[in-house]
Amino acid sequence: MTRPTRVQIDSTALIYNLNQVKHHAPNAKVIAMVKANAYGCGIPAVVPVLEGQVHAFGVACLEEAMAIRALGVRSDCVLFQGVFSADELYTVAAHHFQCVLHQPHQLQWLLATPLPSKIKVWVKVNTGMHRLGFPPDDIYEVMNALHNCPWVDDEIGLMTHLACADEPDHPSNQNQLRLYKELDLPPLKIIRSISNSAAILTLPETHEDIVRPGIMLYGVSPFGNKTGQELGLMPVMRFVSAISALHHYPAQARIGYGGTWQTARPSVVGVVAVGYGDGYPRHIAQNTPVWINGYLAPIIGRVSMDMLTVDLTDCAEVNIGDLVELWGQHIAVETIALSAGTIAYELLCQFSPRVRQDKLL
Template sequence: MSPRVVATVDLGAIRHNLHQIRARAPRAKVMAAVKADAYGHGAVPVARTLVEAGVDALAVACMEEALVLRRAHIGGQIALLEGILSPEEAAMAVYEQLDVVLHDHWQIDLLHALGPTAQVRVWFKLDTGMHRLGFPVEDVPRLQRALTEHPRWQFAGWITHLACADDPDDPFTPQQLARFSEALQGVPGPRSIANSAGLLGWPQTHVDWVRPGLALYGASPITTLPAERLGLKPAMAVASRLIAVRCFNAGETLGYGRHYTCPERMPVGVVAIGYADGLPRAVSSRAEVAIDGQRLPLAGRVSMDMITIDLRSMPNARVGSTVQIWGPGLPAEHLAEAANTIVYELFCGLTQRVQFQHRNG
């Protein structure tokens, strides 16, 4: 049986991107973000690849994601970026030897309730301006006291998260760095600041640990620094098939809402992909796909299962031809721009109907 839509993930590209990240921050340890199913690339195969490549730690959003990795026998440091949410998760974090990123005092209380013998590795997250999660920077002395009260806790370090690092000219990032530095002046412990945007655009954020996400998967969060200029290789390619080729006269319309009117007699292709596979409806008549490297514009609205494309520049296209949605020569950034979204959402938005293939493992 031939799949309708295939996402091919090149694990060799992820190893390459990790190498590029290490070259940019050679003195820093690397905590690789594999949350959200490794940004839609497949958490288990990606995590195995990164561990085999010598990454220092992995990061997930929540306990459910961490357990997927542990059940796949992936060892080493795994950090819970949102921390623990219940007494059960506190106990599980200790049992599974997970790093817990603490962002509020009630989470400290959850660990405290486990008793003085509980051994756990903790990070403290400081809010330097993202205003999402994190302790106020004024709480640093109180957090230091919590560590002295729990001598069996292993302290991993201090974390903050950047709000505007994807804009190299935004003055807010230096403000966040200053707040973080001032709050921790003279305070021991490793520091972690840089996400992918910080890693690529702000060398002063590299410090002791970097936490790349998107860059590992071969995309850049900074529009002025495209991935190819940074030496990154896209890890995912998505393709479907041409399932019909038809010809329509000038003035005839295509698809729901008669959204597209043929300007002349023209061949039209039907491709087996739609928003139920994760192709955003917002790209209707705005994006391009490719056959044999030839870019072809969408013509009409994206429907649940299909799109229609303008074949005037490739009138000899045949049913069964592979249609590239994104991949080499047609970066996901193009589709994201057409959808007025970001590549993160494209990667994470692919549905269970897409068949994944991992190669170069």
Template structure:
């Protein structure tokens, strides 16, 4: 019989979060970002759950776009990294994928293609990862006209670097740069908004927003948790207690002996570890829960198990399920304790943890 470690996925919560994104997007439409295997939740299941609501999906790369087609979903799929080879443009055309063109090498592939898919242009408004600078757009548009590809251009998009911080002036600078740079082509669609931008008062989201982490209940904002923003947790990571014991005062637990009991302490071992994707750097005092009671981790996370202090849940027994994150313990809380962000935790759950959908 397999262990009962599981990631439970609440698809109703996913849909509620998407609808919140739509509400906050105002007049803009929202393409659901399902890259990185639906942020670790399962790309096919997530995309299917949103099929009645989302008019477009967004992914990073071709293999993710093909996974959506394998799930028999027909909405347009935006490929945020574009194509990685010229031949992939024909695959995009045949399947209704919309690559984002962000570099001159991709422009060359576009010019060489016999038939082209509809596409977007990436504008580098200050993130300085991908895209054409605003002052380069006239030249890019002229090249598209010369190669007969201008009619396939759907619109422009950019990506914010500091939208998670409402006090940063960079989002306003990027918005102004993008708006000014694309102004000569006002008839084309525009997209700027990641999850964080949905929570900026007065921020223009233009025609299409791109909610990602917020769909899965994680916070995109500095200093805020998902529930504080009105988001519902979608994934509950649970694992069983496999033993309990009393650790005597002065004894340690686990590798390195870094945690030492200052009194006799009821301790439990939980069948989950960094081999499952739980963060190794989540140390003592990272929260968890059992039977609705919040408890804490003690000592070092191992590959296959971790230790918890059961002082707040003395009735816990072998076989009881421990919530590592979910409705009682937010994934953002765990991420903070591990020195990371919820994005990494959700996408890092490994394949040996089954997903259970409801």
């Protein structure tokens, strides 16, 4: 029998969320962000569903773009961290990838590496994130250099990234937008992009030509005070396992490593076949719920590597093998992230290889 711990991916929800992106930014093209294995949902599960529905796919690096090509997908892919060596430019050209430039050494590599075919290039400008990007005062010269390079496409992309888009009223958003709008640019064919998920939802003035949804595609909120469902999104990922053991204990029985939780009454304790070795957070708060047969059962004791324990005393009926939802349809991943003192992004991206994946229609 196969271990029941798995991730279920709802492709209908994925398309629904993409349509929400298009509803919020009706005049913009979409680069679907599928970096970090499509935010944990799996490039093989996500990309074929979105193929033909989006302008391009966004990845962090060449390896992720090659994983898309390995699926037989010919759609455009944008390397958001660009290349890490000059040699990678040949692969970029061979597979018709688009490449972001954000550092002077990347620009020098490109200008010094004749390529057999033209590539589409994006220039990232640092308007205040202070992580990647050219200074605003350098952009005119960078764009001109690219325009004069024979192996660079005539249309050049110009992008920036907002540091505080998840706080729509933060003054840095408008400061960054102002810097972006006031850039001194040569008269070239330029395509523009600013918006991530948070900006798509709340800052329409940033939509420009292309938007870059990430977390919202997967039905998760980019904001700390709302869930994806509260924003009208549908959860794409459902993380589930099953009951692997049931026990009846008297009052004052200590449960799990360190005996940190003690029964206050005769109790039914269930063991769920999932732990931090699968990607469930070890430092989850006591009494964080899991969903079983329509009942929210609290986690008790410490999360182990391969299992966790839940109090089923008040649950009408539970049997070995019953499905347990850790997050997804009935429990928002944002709720679990809050209980673990982290963000939903991290939870989605930390599954171990032993967690198998099921794709639902």
